[in-house]
Amino acid sequence: MTPTVTSTPTSTPTVVDRPVRARIARAGRRVIVAAGVAWLVFAGLNVVLSGRWWLWLVPGLLPPLVFAVVPALVTAGTALLRLGRRPLVIALAGLAVGGAQAGFNPAALLPPSGDVAGTHFKVVAWNTEVWDEWDDPAGFLAFLRAQDADVYLLQEYAENGLHPADFPGYSAIERGELLTLTRLPVRRVVALPAEPAPGSSWRQVYEQVKSLRVDVTAGGETLSVYNVHMPIQLDLVSPLSADFYRQLRLRDAARHRQYTSLENDVRDNRNPVLVAGDFNTSPVMGDLRWLADSLHDAASGSRSLYPASWRSYWPVQLWRLDWAFTSDAVTVQRYEFVDPRRMSDHSLQRIELTVRRAP
Structure with a gap:
């Protein structure tokens, strides 16, 4: 089969x-x-x-x-x-x-500048995140003192947070949340946009004064240092609410007033200047346009290709909100962001600069 x-x-x-x-x-x-x-x-x-x-x-x-x-x-x-x-x-x-808006620092690829003749200053600028409210006070002050700066430009200073013995040998100039400490002679103090009215409360000064200019002298040279903390952009409210857009317009107007007063004062200032602090402004935002075009970004003295300062708590910091700018007569020898050891969400700016002698 x-x-x-x-x-x-x-x-x-x-x-x-x-x-x-x-x-x-x-x-x-x-x-x-x-x-x-x-x-x-x-x-x-x-x-x-x-x-x-x-x-x-x-x-x-x-x-x-x-x-x-x-x-x-x-x-x-x-x-x-x-x-x-x-x-x-x-x-x-x-x-x-x-x-071009991403915040890179091409100067990091260039050789560092050499020594320049003139008067040397060491400046620290730092948003302290409400002073030592959430920190060990002794550790907080020890961290600040260890910076050994000639001038400290500090933001979010808490009312009555400083005691005479905390920084011996330094003059303390405060306007609301802005505190400038200097061991150099003080020639002039200017609050911007204007000096607060007599009898203003700490909170009123906090809201009004967002830039504090202090002129200091050393070696016959005068340097105007501006301590800056610009208002934030918006409140954390729902973008579906009308209040979100109302607050946005109000805050934009407040930022514009503060930036305009700062820019006008810098424009009329004939001294060498350093403008530093927390600008609440990233490289993609145009609010810094005049300062960036008229002055020099201190990042020219940095070795970081992508300098960023916020949030320091995160493994990677994506935003640079803290800036320092200098005029032509000032050379930045070194500029770096310093780890704040979880005492603030902003890194500390450490700036070493030289004010060149006038010809």
Whole structure:
């Protein structure tokens, strides 16, 4: 008897229809090109609107690194998929515009400046996060004293937080939350936008004075140091509420008043100047435009390619909110952010500078 042989049909591999794959590829290309165009428009609008339109305070909250990472990914995708010259030019333009706002410090790649003849100062600027309220007071003061600065520019100083024996040999000048300590002779004190009215409460001064100028002298040279703490951008309320936008406009107006008064005073000041503190302003925000264009960022004396100062509690700090700027007569020899040992959410700025002798 002849055996019956049965054959089972073999399954053929599924082949994706080429037109389907082509449609998927075209859709991917459209997405990348659209993302490149959208990012270029957004980055350009940020340059134009930030610091000029109150509602743009919200996009300004983005971590500055986003302005480098997103266009870099779009550019890489455009190049890998060989989308053509025009889309690549758009992607590269987005990288150039966005990357310029990302907060990188190209000066870190250059050789450090050499010694300069003149009068040397060591300055510390630090948002102390409500003084020693959550810290061991003795450890807090020991940390500050160990900096051994000629001038301390301290923000969020608590009312009656300082005692005469805490910093022997230093003069203490305070206006609300701003405390300037100096062991150098004081020539002049200016509160900005204006000196508080007599009898003002500590809280009133806190709200009104956000920049404190103190002129100090050493070796026959005078240096104007500005202690700055700009108002924050917004309250933590729901963006779905009308109060969110009302507060946003009020805070933008307050920041504008404070920045304008500071800029006007610096513009009229003929002394060498150092402007330092917590600006509550990141590299993507246009509020710093005048200071950055008219003065020199102290990061020129830093070895960090991406200087960032907030939040110090996190493993990686993404924002630089603390700045220092100097005029032409001042050379920054060294600039660094110092770990505050969990005593503040802001890193401490340590600045070593030289005021060059007038010719």
